[in-house]
Amino acid sequence: MPCDMCGNAKTEAVCSIEGSELTVCGPCSKYGQLVRRVSQQPFPRKKPVIHERVEKVEDIATNFSQLIRKSRESLKMTQEDFAKKIQEKVNTLHKWETGHLKPDLQTAKKLERMLNIKLVTSVSNQEEKIDHKSKSVGLTIGDILKVS
Numbered sequence: 451m452p453c454d455m456c457g458n459a460k461t462e463a464v465c466s467i468e469g470s471e472l473t474v475c476g477p478c479s480k481y482g483q484l485v486r487r488v489s490q491q492p493f494p495r496k497k498p499v500i501h502e503r504v505e506k507v508e509d510i511a512t513n514f515s516q517l518i519r520k521s522r523e524s525l526k527m528t529q530e531d532f533a534k535k536i537q538e539k540v541n542t543l544h545k546w547e548t549g550h551l552k553p554d555l556q557t558a559k560k561l562e563r564m565l566n567i568k569l570v571t572s573v574s575n576q577e578e579k580i581d582h583k584s585k586s587v588g589l590t591i592g593d594i595l596k597v598s
Contacts, residue, residue: 451488453473453474453475453478454472454473454474455467455472455475455478456478458475458477458478460475460476461474461475462474462475462476463476463479463484463486463487464484464485464486464487465478465479465483465484465485466483466485467481468482471485473488506572506573507573508555508571508572508573509570509571510552510553510558510569511568511569511570514546514549514552514553514558514569515546515549517565517567517568518565518567518569521566521567522547522565529547532564535564536561553569555570
């Protein structure tokens with residue numbers, strides 16, 4: 451804490467100077483009456499360090515429907531044949547290929563193995579936050595306020 455009178459970084463005492471109690475350094479303490487000595491902390495206080503945990507999050511590729519359809523067609527399989535092979539309904543496969551339904555992660559991994567394609571991507575939560583901020587439009591209250 452700096453001296454209230456001169457700004458010196460090292461304060462030594464609280465003194466009563468012209469009716470006010472001020473925290474002052476040694477040289478400035480002669481201008482008032484000593485109230486008490488300031489105990490110096492052996493280590494300066496530091497703001498706590500908050501470690502953000504980075505987690506890997508799996509997600510399905512945005513163009514999954516095209517990847518599934520093109521890979522199935524390259525194997526020269528009909529939707530009916532491929533649906534039987536992966537033990538899914540033809541209607542469900544059709545919805546995946548048209549993009550009306552997104553397969554769950556377990557099914558997407560099964561499709562990756564069967565079609566020899568990459569559908570599941572791994573994204574860290576840091577990247578998601580950055581991506582989320584880039585999508586926002588305009589100012590938010592967090593942009594205006596300074597958090598200390």
